[in-house]
Amino acid sequence: MAKSLGDIVINIEKCKGCELCIAACPMETIALSPKINQKGYHYAIKVQDNCTGCLNCELVCPEAIITVYRKIVK
Amino acid sequence: MSNLVEVPVNPEVVQDQFVVYKKPKTLTDKPLHYCPGCAHGVVHKLLMEVVDEMDIQDKIIGVAPVGCSVFAYDYMNIDMQEAAHGRACAVGTAIKRMMPDKFVFTYQGDGDLAAIGIAETIHAANRGENMLVVFINNAVYGMTSGQMAPTTLPDMVTTTTPFGRDVKTMGYPLRMSELLAQLPATYYITRQSVHNAVSVRKAKKALRQALEYQKEGKGFCMVEFVGNCPSNWRMTPLESQKFVEEKMTQYYVVGDVKVPGGK
Numbered sequence: 152m153a154k155s156l157g158d159i160v161i162n163i164e165k166c167k168g169c170e171l172c173i174a175a176c177p178m179e180t181i182a183l184s185p186k187i188n189q190k191g192y193h194y195a196i197k198v199q200d201n202c203t204g205c206l207n208c209e210l211v212c213p214e215a216i217i218t219v220y221r222k223i224v225k
Numbered sequence: 226m227s228n229l230v231e232v233p234v235n236p237e238v239v240q241d242q243f244v245v246y247k248k249p250k251t252l253t254d255k256p257l258h259y260c261p262g263c264a265h266g267v268v269h270k271l272l273m274e275v276v277d278e279m280d281i282q283d284k285i286i287g288v289a290p291v292g293c294s295v296f297a298y299d300y301m302n303i304d305m306q307e308a309a310h311g312r313a314c315a316v317g318t319a320i321k322r323m324m325p326d327k328f329v330f331t332y333q334g335d336g337d338l339a340a341i342g343i344a345e346t347i348h349a350a351n352r353g354e355n356m357l358v359v360f361i362n363n364a365v366y367g368m369t370s371g372q373m374a375p376t377t378l379p380d381m382v383t384t385t386t387p388f389g390r391d392v393k394t395m396g397y398p399l400r401m402s403e404l405l406a407q408l409p410a411t412y413y414i415t416r417q418s419v420h421n422a423v424s425v426r427k428a429k430k431a432l433r434q435a436l437e438y439q440k441e442g443k444g445f446c447m448v449e450f451v452g453n454c455p456s457n458w459r460m461t462p463l464e465s466q467k468f469v470e471e472k473m474t475q476y477y478v479v480g481d482v483k484v485p486g487g488k
């Protein structure tokens with residue numbers, strides 16, 4: 152069966168730590184970093200390698216800073 | 226939180242050929258000045274995605290309002306004009322009449338569109354001006370720190386209604402979409418929200434539909450977004466999404482309000 156491998160890249164310097172992507176992700180792939188960016192926000196990071204590329208996080212992100220990848224493998 | 230470790234990207238997947246979403250090119254790189262979790266950012270993004278998909282970057286002119294989105298022209302890499310508070314529909318009317326081949330839209334908050342600018346809004350709709358109104362209804366004057374707007378929900382606490390909006394003395398929240406839908410000259414009026422992934426997908430379709438109607442010169446269209454204002458609602462972004470789901474969309478029911486040939 153074909154399987155979808157996803158991944159995300161977040162532009163962390165523009166992240167405001169709103170957590171909307173975290174709530175929207177069905178896989179619990181994302182969490183807030185204990186570290187902060189230059190603006191002083193805890194930023195979103197990938198904490199599990201289980202992304203499916205479903206796009207939910209990108210849809211709700213107000214900053215449009217999540218790039219989503221999806222590769223279909225047999 | 227402290228034991229969370231960032232997982233590195235998978236180089237097998239993170240390749241240009243596998244990109245399924247990236248920021249629309251017509252949204253500039255300038256960091257948005259909006260508060261964390263604010264719906265303005267989501268709507269800016271959707272609008273620019275649709276502009277890119279329709280390839281109309283050089284054919285569309287926007288009118289920015291007074292309100293938190295006063296700097297919308299910094300983020301949308303298209304021709305834009307700033308309007309005085311509430312006058313976006315009047316300015317949009319002029320632009321469209323002077324340049325009928327362009328797509329014209331206004332981008333307005335509820336204080337802008339439904340309070341100080343309600344006359345301009347209603348008359349532009351009543352004349353069936355060929356433009357799109359993008360209306361962000363977050364039930365408060367966001368920019369000026371959260372005063373009551375005509376759209377504030379009954380009993381909602383704001384800085385000017387510390388005991389909640391009393392409809393007996395302050396009137397009822399205006400449902401602008403339903404109001405404008407009654408005018409014979411309006412063409413397509415829809416209310417959307419952007420408080421979760423499913424609603425964002427639907428909202429984008431509505432924006433696309435409205436701009437397709439503009440392409441065909443069909444007339445006055447409005448897409449209302451039930452927005453949020455976490456800062457002035459005194460909520461976290463997630464709490465504000467819940468408030469939209471449980472309270473705002475109860476009063477401001479999401480869906481098409483007026484469709485061509487229909488209701």
Ligand SMILES: Cc1ncc(C[n+]2csc(CCOP(=O)(O)OP(=O)(O)O)c2C)c(N)n1
Pocket residue numbers: 291292293294310333334335336337338341361363365366367368369374
């Ligand atoms: C003529 C005039 N009157 C009043 C103001 C003050 N003012 C600035 S923004 C605003 C209301 C903005 O609220 P809204 O349109 O809902 O936008 P939001 O900030 O909530 O997105 C007001 C009353 C002004 N700038 N100009």
Ligand code: SF4
Pocket residue numbers: 157158159175176177178179180181201202203204205206207208209219
């Ligand atoms: S694309 Fe889907 S699965 Fe991947 S991080 Fe985003 S929400 Fe989670």
Ligand code: SF4
Pocket residue numbers: 161165166167168169170171172173194195211212213214215216217262
């Ligand atoms: S939704 Fe966007 S801004 Fe908010 S935490 Fe996630 S990546 Fe950061």
Ligand code: SF4
Pocket residue numbers: 258259260263264265293363367368453454455456457
């Ligand atoms: S004050 Fe409210 S509407 Fe304005 S940017 Fe902040 S959250 Fe958004």
Ligand SMILES: [Mg+2]
Pocket residue numbers: 334335336361362363364365366367374
């Ligand atoms: Mg407002």
